[in-house]
Amino acid sequence: MDPQKRSAIIKDAMSKFKYNPKLQTKSHLELLVEKAKRSTYKVQYDIKPILAAGGGFDKPALQDMVSHLYLEEFNQYSRDELINLVTMMHTEEMMNTIDASPFGKDTPDQLGGV
Numbered sequence: 001m002d003p004q005k006r007s008a009i010i011k012d013a014m015s016k017f018k019y020n021p022k023l024q025t026k027s028h029l030e031l032l033v034e035k036a037k038r039s040t041y042k043v044q045y046d047i048k049p050i051l052a053a054g055g056g057f058d059k060p061a062l063q064d065m066v067s068h069l070y071l072e073e074f075n076q077y078s079r080d081e082l083i084n085l086v087t088m089m090h091t092e093e094m095m096n097t098i099d100a101s102p103f104g105k106d107t108p109d110q111l112g113g114v
Contacts, residue, residue: 029088032081039073 026034046069047055047062055062074082 029084032084033088035077035081036085039070042073043069 043066047066050056050062050065077085
């Protein structure tokens with residue numbers, strides 16, 4: 001292999017290992033959402049065998065198990081992280097409510113919407 005071709009291959013490979021500032025541009029809230037998703041994936045992974053064995057029919061027991069697993073996961077979060085998560089969840093719920101009724105009406109309108 002000629003030196004120029006070898007040099008190009010090495011340069012290409014090394015460029016993949018260089019510092020990439022795009023990877024460091026996530027906001028604090030984006031990182032928190034990723035952390036919460038990892039917690040959810042862990043809980044889903046933990047209950048998967050229970051569901052596979054037919055444990056999904058005992059809703060109260062399953063709800064208790066999921067609550068317990070989430071409490072264990074969220075016990076590792078800081079107070080600020082928990083406040084941010086709850087704020088994001090309530091904001092999302094409020095936006096869904098507003099989307100369903102942009103004029104704030106509680107009763108259906110002429111077109112059948114709320």
